[in-house]
Amino acid sequence: MSQHTPDLPPELLPLAQMPLLKRLAARFFGHGLTRLRAQHRASWLHGQADGFRSGHTAGFDYGYKEGLAEGLEEGRQVLLIRDSRSTEHPAPQVDDLLFDDWRLPLTAELKKRIKADVGRLLPAHAQPSAAQWKMIFSDTPSTSVVAGAGAGKSTTLVLRIVLLSHYLGFELDSMTVVTFTRESRKDFIQKLIEVFALWGRTVSLKEARDLVRTFHSRILPMVRSLPGFERLQAFETLSHRAEADDDAQGNPFDLRINDAQRQQLNACYHNLYQRDVRFRELIQPLSRHALQLKELERDHPDVQKRVAVTELAAQRDEELCDAVEDLWFRAGAWPIKGIEPKRQRFEINGSIFHCHGYAPSLDAWVMLGFDPREDARLSRPGAKLSIRAEWAVKRTLFQAFCRKPLIWLESYDASKRVVASMAGDASAGPGFDYKVKGELGSAPLLDCFVAAAGFIENLGLDVSDAVGRMSFAQDDPDRYFFEALSRYWRAFEDHLLDQSPPIMTYNRMFALFSEHTPENFKLLGDALLRPLSHLMIDEFQDVSPQIVSWLRASLREVRSRGPALHVGRGAQRSSLLCVGDDWQSIYGWRGSSPSYFMAFNKQFPSPTTTRVMLTDNYRSHQHIIDAAEHIVRAAAAIPGKKAKASGMPRSLSPVNVLDRDDEGLALRVEEHYRKGDSILMLYRKISDKLLIEKHIQLTVNVDSSLPYDARRLRQMTYHSAKGLQADAVFLLGDCQHLSSSPYKNQVYRMAGLGQDGDAEPYDTAQKDEVLRLAYVGITRAVQHCYWYVDGQDGQAANGPKASDRVAADKPFFADHRRVRKG
Incomplete structure (x- = not known):
């Protein structure tokens, strides 16, 4: 560093910078004055200047070095702090898991003890495999078990319950085992009682039945706990005879309409038809389409075979009409109220044929058919063909060549349904069958309503909302069907709730406690939720989106209630174990999907999960x-x-x-x-x-x-x-x-x-x-x-x-x- 000299007046310049003679004189006189202890102002000033200069120089050097060192260090600290701090302010993450992060308390000693007990109490052929032990000993909150056909999953599932109850002290009323059918439930209950007996514990039939349930028997008590619904009945189990068991049904998805259910369906239809103008407008094209004789292509083999006798058939047509009308008259089925009995001429390939009447309310002509209960050998006097064969020829020709609205009544029973419907009979429904595109066969219109609504709701959708998002071609009768369904289904749900006691479909019950309505869970007491704490579900590949939504909402509510739900109990927190085989998922036609089992970890988020593959088949070669x-x-x-x-x-x-x-x-x-x-x-x-x-x-x-x-x-x-x-x-x-x-x-x-x-x-x-x-x-x-x-x-x-x-x-x-x- 260069020497720094401050600016000084001439009189204070250092001696070294003065002329030689002045420098010598200054030293001589300064020395003398010093000895005389006299004061020399200029010399004092020069000394002060020298001191200032040397002090300033030394201080500058020291300060620079110390300041540089301290400044660098402080600079490093400031940079370090600034680099480690984010300038953003992220929000906390959302905990969307369905379970707490916990483990079953299974020690090596306890596992060894359980294996020894199983080896002693169960026969050799019933000893679990390594994969089955993995399922029994799964300690994570969620477990998915891929169990192929004949995998011996039932015994393994029972041993899982023995582990939770007998060895870990979990109460049976904190668990639910879900099966899908009455038979599988009965078999599992029997096996549960038998296996627990081997461990010296008597499980009563009531305890076992409370533990082994269907989804439907778990949702019903939830809804019945709501004010005003204490005696609620499920539409799917509705019957004129008293049911001893609310969950006695085999398969609620496989709904065959009985008399008690049809009575409710028809009563709602009658009321809605009377008061809803648009609903009446929708039923008319549906009934005409459903009752109208279905067309045949002209190159159809039956048409090609019978078109050659068109003229001959026309010649005998009036006599055939007389013969068929006589049969209907003797059966008490003709004339029909609401149908005008008058002949109408039709030209078919240049020949004249006749029909039997006209239905003003349907704006369609009516043809009487040959009832299948009549003797097929009946014939007109002198005719070579039977009445049935003559009728079949006429029917084929009309199917191929008649383009006017024509209702062909196939039987006496069909006519009674049409009559009851047109007469506005409160006990009658629409009076005709309908076939939704894609279904294999036709069914009574209201049965079609129930099936379509059930499919839509099983997918977790609202019927009216789903219908509003559909689209059909202008001339597609399904367009009228689904608009009518939307109006009917809302009215039907209201109609059921107006009954005493009230009635509700199972799908409606699940929708009340789904992920879309979590606030409803606040109305439930702990006693109704606690059995869902530890869920074990068999045949999980057959669940529907509606059930999945209810399960997730229930598990979320169980977790949110926390320790308060389990005070004083051995079973704490919650868990889910699902057993299934996506290769055995065969109920897609009713709204089930294996995708929820195939994507189990995504559908049921958990801190940790266990996957088990049961690949041993104990049934088949x-x-x-x-x-x-x-x-x-x-x-x-x-x-x-x-x-x-x-x-x-x-x-x-x-x-x-x-x-x-x-x-x-x-x-x-x-x-x-x-x-x-x-x-x-x-x-x-x-x-x-x-x-x-x-x-x-x-x-x-x-x-x-x-x-x-x-x-x-x-x-x-x-x-x-x-x-x-x-x-x-x-x-x-x-x-x-x-x-x-x-x-x-x-x-x-x-x-x-x-x-x-x-x-x-x-x-x-x-x-x-x-x-x-x-x-x-x-x-x-x-x-x-x-x-x-x-x-x-x-x-x-x-x-x-x-x-x-x-x-x-x-x-x-x-x-x-x-x-x-x-």
Whole structure:
């Protein structure tokens, strides 16, 4: 650093800067004055200046160094603080988890003790596998268990309850085990009582029934706890006879309308029809469309065959009209009130035919048909054809060539329904059947309303809101159907609540306690929520969006109440364990979806979760397993699934795929029955069941005479067979998605189901579901499986079938069909 010299007056300049003589004189005189102790002002000033200068220089040097060091250090500290602090102010994150972060208190010593007790108390064949122990010992708040067919999940689930109750001290009234059907509930209750008895604990039938429930029997007490709803009845279980058990129904989704339910449906229809002008306007085109004779294409084989006799048929038409009217008159079915009995001439291909009357309220002409209960051999005097055959020719010609509004009454009963409806009978409904596009058959209009509303609500949607978001072509009668449904369904719910005691559908109950209405949970006492603290749900792949919303809302409320819900109890906090198999999801047609099980962690967010794969199959041999999995593997599924046969080794029999042969099928059934095998006969259509019963009537009669537990032959639909098994399984009919459903595709998209951009998400889901249905059917077999398929299905001959997945080159299939799809 350079020397710094301050600016000084000349008299104060340092000696070194003065002329030599002055410098010498100054030193000489200064020295003398000093010795004389005299004061020399200039010298003092020079000394002061020297001191100032040297002090300033030294101070500057020291201060610079110290200041530089301190400044650098302070600068570093300031920079460090500024770099570590965010200039943003983020809000706290939202805790959207359904469970607290906790674990079951399972120590290594306790697990060892439980395993020892199970080894001592259960037989060797019932000892859990490593995967089953993982399910039993899961200590996380949520657990999903992928359990394939025959995985032995029931015993494992019972042992889970033994762990919670017997070893951890959880009260049974803090738990709920959910099953879907009456039969599965009954079986599980019995198994629970038996296993607990092995541990020296008596569980009463009431305790077991309170623990093992259906979803519907859990929601009903919630709604009944609300003021004014103490005696509420469920529409689905409504009956003229007293029900001993509110949850005794087998499957609330599978609704077949009984007399008590129809009485309520018809009464609401009658009242709404009288007071709602728009509803009346909507019913008219629906009834005309439904009752109108359905058209036939002119190149249809029946038309081509009968058009040649048009002129001959016209010549005898008035006599035919007389003969048919006589039959209706003798049956007391003609004339019909509301229909004017007058003949109307129609020209068909240049020939004149006649109808029987005119219905002013429907603005349509009326033709009387040949009632199927009449003798088919009846004929007019001198006629070569029977009345029925003549009528069939006329009907075909009108279907092909008549374009006027024409109602063809097929039977005396059909006429009674029309009469009652037109007369405004309060006990009568609309009086006609309707077929929604995509459904396989027609049904009474109000039954169609119930089915469509049920599907929409199972998807977690409101009927009126969903209808308002639908769109149809201008000339599509479904446009009128769904507008009428919207008006009717709101009126029907109000009508049910006005009854004494009030009535409500189960879907409406679930909607009251869904994620859309969390405030309603504040009306519930702790006693109603505590049983939902530890939920164990079987067949979870069959849940609907409506049920999922209720489950999530319930679990969220249980968590929000916190320790107050569990004061003084052994069971604390909450947990969810779900057992399912996405390959066995076969109820999509009623609104269920496997997507909630497949995306379990996303749908039921938890701090930690456990995934268990139960791949051992204790029911079937490996060929049965491999054949079923080969069929279903083309469907979307949870990855990594591959089952293996467990238990005692057995001989391998391929799945036999055969052409439809009712006599051959009957011979095989009798053969297995004589051998003492249990038999399951599964069918898709009731007509197949009735046809086959004719061939195996002797076996059916023998078996039905035995006590129920000793019977070895059971006949049911594919869908009804879940959870069952038999030594030999006979499958009648292919598994095929037969028709597209425009309205279901629309509401599927509204519910957020299916892939983005898929215009037909419901149809896509159903194409996977038919593969899963075949999987369910095949995996009922313990040893033998025979699959009889028709060569062609008239309803959808070219559509994909599950049997298309049969691989003749695989050892687990034996394809005996004469003609196979190339």
